[in-house]
Amino acid sequence: MPRAAKNIRNLRSEYPKDEILERGLPSNPYKLFEDWMNSALKSVQEPHAMNLSTTTRKAMPSSRIVLLRGIERGGFEFYTNYRSRKGLELAANPQACLTFFWFELGRQVRAEGKVRKVPAAVSDKYFASRPRESRVGAWASDQSREVTDRQTLDERFEFYDRKFRGGRIPRPAWWGGYLLVADRMEFWQARMGRLHDRVQYDRKRNGRWAMVRLMP
Numbered sequence: 001m002p003r004a005a006k007n008i009r010n011l012r013s014e015y016p017k018d019e020i021l022e023r024g025l026p027s028n029p030y031k032l033f034e035d036w037m038n039s040a041l042k043s044v045q046e047p048h049a050m051n052l053s054t055t056t057r058k059a060m061p062s063s064r065i066v067l068l069r070g071i072e073r074g075g076f077e078f079y080t081n082y083r084s085r086k087g088l089e090l091a092a093n094p095q096a097c098l099t100f101f102w103f104e105l106g107r108q109v110r111a112e113g114k115v116r117k118v119p120a121a122v123s124d125k126y127f128a129s130r131p132r133e134s135r136v137g138a139w140a141s142d143q144s145r146e147v148t149d150r151q152t153l154d155e156r157f158e159f160y161d162r163k164f165r166g167g168r169i170p171r172p173a174w175w176g177g178y179l180l181v182a183d184r185m186e187f188w189q190a191r192m193g194r195l196h197d198r199v200q201y202d203r204k205r206n207g208r209w210a211m212v213r214l215m216p
């Protein structure tokens with residue numbers, strides 16, 4: 001570990017040279033996100049992997065990576081176990097934050113807002129589209145709970161695998177989608193010389209967005 005610490009201290013990455021200029025920026029940040037995601041889909045591995053930060057009722061934060069599965073219904077859609085740690089934290093405090101980091105483009109996007117569950121029918125449809133193994137896994141894993149050992153987990157999988165063999169696998173009621181509806185979004189673009197570009201959009205009461213530039 002000490003060697004790793006020494007090596008990270010000297011790590012210097014060169015980011016691609018792009019820029020954000022106010023001229024030509026869309027008035028809606030979802031449009032800009034869509035443009036950036038389209039670029040990321042061409043050059044970034046797992047561009048839909050995003051950091052999700054939640055907090056407990058006492059404001060203790062926790063973060064983890066989840067996959068973006070849609071930019072629909074005016075928000076960012078992701079799927080998980082409603083009884084997981086993040087699910088319980090979102091029930092206690094629905095305010096959350098998402099962060100994307102696209103190294104290959106030198107870009108970061110942050111979205112903050114309120115999270116709500118997507119309608120059950122939407123979760124049903126997405127659940128049905130997942131590979132069988134993932135659907136069985138959703139039943140087998142009480143996500144974020146302790147398990148005695150690996151064997152116990154494998155046995156749980158085998159139990160549900162057998163139970164649903166040859167039949168339809170319903171969506172567990174405790175598994176489904178969330179939508180984060182952003183009221184603030186920030187776009188960060190690495191620039192040469194470390195004076196990076198940052199623009200922040202805030203949703204106003206009338207539903208329109210106000211955009212400002214932030215210092216890096």
Ligand SMILES: Cc1cc2nc3c(=O)[nH]c(=O)nc-3n(C[C@H](O)[C@H](O)[C@H](O)COP(=O)(O)O)c2cc1C
Nearest residue numbers: 049064065066067079080081084085086087143144
């Ligand atoms: C690349 C990547 C993608 C992931 N995607 C998801 C996901 O879409 N949904 C999910 O519940 N967990 C996903 N995970 C696992 C989570 O990071 C996390 O371990 C899990 O959801 C339990 O988190 P929690 O205990 O904080 O609730 C992913 C992990 C990685 C590294």
